[in-house]
Amino acid sequence: MKVIVMGAGVIGVTTAWYLARQGHEVTVIDRQPAAAMETSFANAGQVSPGYSTPWAMPGLPLKALGWMLKKNSPLVIRARLDLPMLRWMTQLLANCNAHAYDVNKARMLRVAEYSRDCLTALRAETGITYDDRQKGLIQLFRTQAQLDHTQDDMRLLTESNVPHQLLDTAQIVAREPGLAHASHLLKGGLYLPGDESGDAHMFTQRLSQKAEELGVTFKYETRIEGLDASATEIMGVRTSAGRITGNAYVLALGSYSPLMLRPLGIRLPVYPVKGYSLTAPLTDETRAPTSTVNDESYKVAMTRLGDRIRIGGTAELTGYSLRLSPDRRRTLELSFSDLFGGGDLTRATYWTGLRPNTPDGTPVIGPSGRFGNLWLNTGHGTLGWTMACGSGQLLADLVDGRRPAIPHLDLSISRYTA
Numbered sequence: 001m002k003v004i005v006m007g008a009g010v011i012g013v014t015t016a017w018y019l020a021r022q023g024h025e026v027t028v029i030d031r032q033p034a035a036a037m038e039t040s041f042a043n044a045g046q047v048s049p050g051y052s053t054p055w056a057m058p059g060l061p062l063k064a065l066g067w068m069l070k071k072n073s074p075l076v077i078r079a080r081l082d083l084p085m086l087r088w089m090t091q092l093l094a095n096c097n098a099h100a101y102d103v104n105k106a107r108m109l110r111v112a113e114y115s116r117d118c119l120t121a122l123r124a125e126t127g128i129t130y131d132d133r134q135k136g137l138i139q140l141f142r143t144q145a146q147l148d149h150t151q152d153d154m155r156l157l158t159e160s161n162v163p164h165q166l167l168d169t170a171q172i173v174a175r176e177p178g179l180a181h182a183s184h185l186l187k188g189g190l191y192l193p194g195d196e197s198g199d200a201h202m203f204t205q206r207l208s209q210k211a212e213e214l215g216v217t218f219k220y221e222t223r224i225e226g227l228d229a230s231a232t233e234i235m236g237v238r239t240s241a242g243r244i245t246g247n248a249y250v251l252a253l254g255s256y257s258p259l260m261l262r263p264l265g266i267r268l269p270v271y272p273v274k275g276y277s278l279t280a281p282l283t284d285e286t287r288a289p290t291s292t293v294n295d296e297s298y299k300v301a302m303t304r305l306g307d308r309i310r311i312g313g314t315a316e317l318t319g320y321s322l323r324l325s326p327d328r329r330r331t332l333e334l335s336f337s338d339l340f341g342g343g344d345l346t347r348a349t350y351w352t353g354l355r356p357n358t359p360d361g362t363p364v365i366g367p368s369g370r371f372g373n374l375w376l377n378t379g380h381g382t383l384g385w386t387m388a389c390g391s392g393q394l395l396a397d398l399v400d401g402r403r404p405a406i407p408h409l410d411l412s413i414s415r416y417t418a
Helices: 010-021 060-068 083-094 098-126 144-159 169-175 177-185 200-213 254-264 326-339 381-400
Strands: 002-006 025-029 075-077 137-141 165-167 188-192 217-219 224-229 234-239 242-244 248-251 271-281 292-295 300-305 308-317 349-357 364-367 374-378
Touching: 002 010, 010 025, 010 200, 010 248, 010 374, 010 381, 025 200, 060 083, 083 271, 098 144, 098 200, 098 381, 137 144, 137 169, 144 188, 165 169, 169 177, 169 188, 177 326, 200 217, 200 381, 224 254, 248 254, 248 381, 254 271, 254 349, 254 374, 271 326, 271 381, 292 326, 300 326, 308 326, 349 381, 364 381, 374 381
Parallel strands: 002 025, 002 248, 025 217, 075 308, 137 292, 248 374
Antiparallel strands: 137 188, 165 188, 224 234, 234 242, 271 308, 271 349, 292 300, 300 308, 364 374
16 A cells, blocks of 8 residues: 655654555655754654653642742743634643543553554664663652642553652652752652663665665655545645655654644644754763753753763744744753753753644544545654654554454544544
């Protein structure tokens, strides 16, 4: 079968890889000159199934109001007349209750844990490297309230059979010696030994090369202009290089997926949530992360990637703007300087990308509903790198008519249209 994959980020490329491995003729279309040049380019670098948590949680509205009053807030909402944003925020707030949180987190853990297993198998099969480390993640708590709140997450981790351990300050420093000088700032931490780290951009580009060796065709610098459809199926993709046709079509355009579906009458509740990162050269190993840690106070992740340190985080609702905010940079610098300091921030590369967030935190993976040959693999939010391999394998199985390895019906767009 000839399958057209729209998007060459980490989701699109992993999908193409698994489809090709299962014998399909695959073409990937992307407007950029190479793979992983947008949201997958410089994310936080974490493959963190244990840290998979929906934004929508009990108490979020009050917590968000408190954040908005802080100078170095992890959340910024730019006032604008934006109906998709207001609709998305309304749906997000509807998920801010204990029952929805438990359901959504369990779904996210299911996809993320499966994806980590798929990544492990892919690494063993291909020998691919990407500044990867399999040394776990520590979520750092600076306040007693944060430490107390983690009991709910630990309950869900236990129910999902995800290994975890609550650490005191001494145990944190034993695992991350670079935090020794900042131990007085910490109340405790949650250690997730199954989590990993690695450069998503490097991984995606190297996997795209391996996919080409399997016969995948990549059409870069090709702008997707729209989809031609009959009443029940997609007939082709209109692009700047002409019309491209196949038997099946996979939409993996991240935050831009809703814009492609809207003319077809499909409302996909995915909204761009802008994130930022710094990539700083390592200057002092004794004051740098060994693996990866998350600062719960500022919602900032710090990850060791070879001889670099990736500092990523913050969330901004501002539509599709890619303007670099100096305020968000200061938040990243403050968190890193507080806790570590072993990187040269003056030589850091500053970057921003648009995370495709759903209001319930779970990605949309499965059939489009209206068109029998259109499949969706999008809406992964901050966890695209974490969920990429599992999402790609799952989608490839669905296109193939195979029974996926994990339950999948509650991952499709039908959970919103029901």
